[in-house]
Amino acid sequence: MAKEHKTNVMRILDKEKISYQFYFYSHEDGLIDGVSVAHKLNQPVEQVFKTLVTRGASKSFYVFVIPVEQELDLKAAAQSVSEKSVEMIHVSEINQITGYIRGGCSPIGMKKQFRTVIDESCLHLPTIIVSGGKIGTQVELASSDLISLIGASTAQLCK
Secondary structure, eight states: OOGGGOOHHHHHHHHTTOOOEEEEOOOTTSOOSHHHHHHHTTOOGGGBEEEEEEEETTSOEEEEEEETTSOBOHHHHHHHTTOSOEEEOOGGGHHHHHSOOTTOOOSSSOSSOOEEEEEGGGGGSSOEEEEOSSTTEEEEEOHHHHHHHHTOEEEOOBO
16 A cells, blocks of 8 residues: 555554554545445444544543444443543534544544543454544454554443
8 A cells, every 4th residue: 555545543553563454435425424434345334333532521531432333322431431421522623632533533543542432342343443544444453452552441332
């Protein structure tokens, strides 16, 4: 792959010698939601995960990584990080907080490594697919490698 096509996420994975597969997909049609991306990649939707950023009652930020077809259970998410409550951040805040844009937010390589929890369904899959850090790019890696790389924990996060 040409060097200019490598995303920061891929450079981090290369540096850490973590095995991954990358995918590119067309996004000119504006369909960048996770389910559409899974279909474009011909991958099972349960294997493709989305990255959600929240703010807790304490004003701390938390990242939750869940299957794209699922919905985050805010109570379960708050409980998993010992917060009274969590709420989704506004789309306009994503870049300022994470360094990424909507549709290209990856749990790998944010401006700051926030406490991250991945839905426990990842433990039943050999690999999961997450954003490669740019719209049109996804990376597939072992969930154990992702958990280890970003210091994540797992919990039941979906309704």
